[in-house]
Amino acid sequence: MKVKGSISSFLKMGVLSWDHFLLILFVGGQQLCDSGCTAADGCLELHPPRVVVRHGDPVSVNCTVSTDHSGMGWNAPVDEVPKTRGVQFLTWRVESLRIWELRPLCYANRPGKPLCIERLSVTVYKPPDSVSVSSVNSDSMVEGSQYQLKCEIQNIAPVHSLTAKWYKGDTLVHEDRDCVTEDGKCDSEKEPMSVASTLLITPSRADDGAEYSCGAELDLGPEGPQPPLAVKSTPLRVTVHYKPTINPIDTLLYVRRGHSAVLNCSAKGNPPPDIVWIFNGQRLPTQDGIYTISERDDEGNYTCSASNYVGIHEKRVRVIFTAAADGCLELHPPRVVVRHGDPVSVNCTVSTDHSAMGWAAPVDDVPITPGVQFLTWRVESLRIWDLRPLCYANRPGKAQCKERLSVTVYKPPDSVSFSSMNSADSMVEGSQYHLKCEIQNIAPVHSLTVKWYKGETLVHEDRDYVIEDRKSDREKAPVSVASTILITANRTTNRTDDKIQYICEAELDLGPEGPQPPLAVKSTPLRVAVHYKPTITPIVTELHVIRGKSDVLNCSAKGNPPPDIVWIFNGRRLPTQDGIYTISETDDEGKYTCRANNYVGIHEKTLRVIFTGMTLVS
Secondary structure, three states: OOOOOOHHHHHHHOOOOHHHHHHHHHHHOOOOOOOOEOOOOOOEEEEOOEEEEEOOOOEEEEEEEOOOOOEEEEEOOOOOEEEEOOOOEEEEEEOOOOOOOOOOEEEEEOOOOOOEEEEOEEEEEEOOOEEEEEEOOOOEEEOOOOEEEEEEEEEEEOHHHEEEEEEEOOEEEEEEOOOEEOOOOOOOOOOOEEEEEEEEEOOOHHHOOOEEEEEEEEOOOOOOOOOOEEEEOOOEEOEEEEEEEEOOOOOEEEEEOOOOEEEEOOEEEEOOOEEEEEEOOEEOOOEOOEEEEOOOOOOEEEEEEEEOOOOEEEEEEEEEEEOOOOOOEEEEOOEEEEEOOOOEEEEEEEOOOOOEEEEEOOOOOEEEEOOOOEEEEEEOOOOOOOOOOEEEEEOOOOOOEEEEOEEEEEEOOOEEEEEEOOOOOOEEOOOEEEEEEEEEEEEOHHHEEEEEEEOOEEEEEEOOOEEOOEOOOOOOOOEEEEEEEEEEOOOOOOOOHHHOEEEEEEEEOOOOOOOOOOEEEEOOOEEOOEEEEEEEOOOOOEEEEEOOOOEEEEOOEEEEOOOEEEEEEOOEEOOOEOOEEEEOOOOOOEEEEEEEEOOOOEEEEEEEEEEEOOOEOO
16 A cells, blocks of 8 residues: 655644554555564664653654664654665754654664564653742641641643652651642643642641742653752741740749739740739739739739730739748758658758747647757658748747748659540541640649650640649649640651651659759650552653563552552453553553552552554555
């Protein structure tokens, strides 16, 4: 059969497609083959066999024939090389490649033998015009709420080789190969497209000021740029608003009559909180968290209230007035912090004439004793939680000297443990879960800070915990405490939170008189298992198979639980073993789809199979 006109001219005009061109070769390729042929035997070799070229850059590939032939050439939609006799190689060369999809074909005619055909794999790529990150919901965020960050990648090709990488600071926190485009043709599109990737976060106060960025990475294989081409966005700085937390303060303040003292309260919050002292429901004139107690004030409970629009935190201080004196007694030390059940001793020294002195205490008091300059209050095993020992000295004709000892009795927790309140065994990526930390029998609770860690990183501090069905920060006897944190399950750099551990720590900061560093007890780590939809690892989008030979379609995917992987053609599930299906001569050309699925979701990628080296009939 004769073909009128130039095949290349039909290709250029768009009248003839490359698939139709192969059909012409199959039905009657008399222009390219002088006689009947069977399947080719690899008589052509391309150098290089695959090219990756930036759009607009030059490209050249040599085609070498290893057998006798009557002519060879290149068929291509741009700068084709016509059939040439008497040469052993031909070079296809383009000074500026501006076609996105092409499959150049080198051929050689052999009299009485199969036509030699070798197709060149060409990948044309383009870096993105821009990569940007924004918050979908709001410019400012509230601690514990969910927010979506959006990465927009403009005009990148080929999109099937793209990985969107999310960073928090310099730490990679998520990789996304499941791109979203306007028409959804992520797997097959070769021309530039605009892509969006999203990241779901639940910020804590520790994230205030954190910077999130997105990187667009094109992994084009060993023939592509090394390291892979990557373009990173300008960081998005996150502002997190959170309720105030009042810094630790003493819960007891002794004020001598006739003297003044200050109530000092500070708190951390965003926006910065309004801080005020309150007594009997009345707001007191407070300046920078300070209110000055004077002789006009009354004894009782004074409340520091720190508030912003996110929430309120309050702590109480009990003010006790003591009799006026001239400092005739001195305690060594003036304040003690003692573990429950441990010994304690304090000396009281008098610096003036007196008739007798003593200690008044609920345990091991020292009776009034004449003729001494100091007395020691000593307890071998202190087991009282709330006590205020008083040293006194009687002076004839003068006011009695009194000095009260500040005593803090502490106890480490019996246990620190935590669990997931929603699901005992697993979590689903993108969903929110409450973790609960339970601290059993700790004292004094007002000095407690609950710290949350993810791995070795501190992610949250809680001083506004729940105490046995009531709110209190004045308890001195042991109480049990519960603290909760809200997390969004997410796979990380390691692709899953399975290897990330959450830890809760109970820390008692008892001031300079207490243990140094502050006493801290950590829970046993909670290992989080996150279930997430599969992500298929990059696969080629085109596979050339020589007629008469077999080849494999290989697909792998990461998911939790491990996904079921199957190849599909024309809606029919193909026999797939470990993600592999073997293409044979009984199969057809066309689009083969790899599908990976588990109960969380499905991911699909499409590969186009093209048969080459077809039998020619004269």
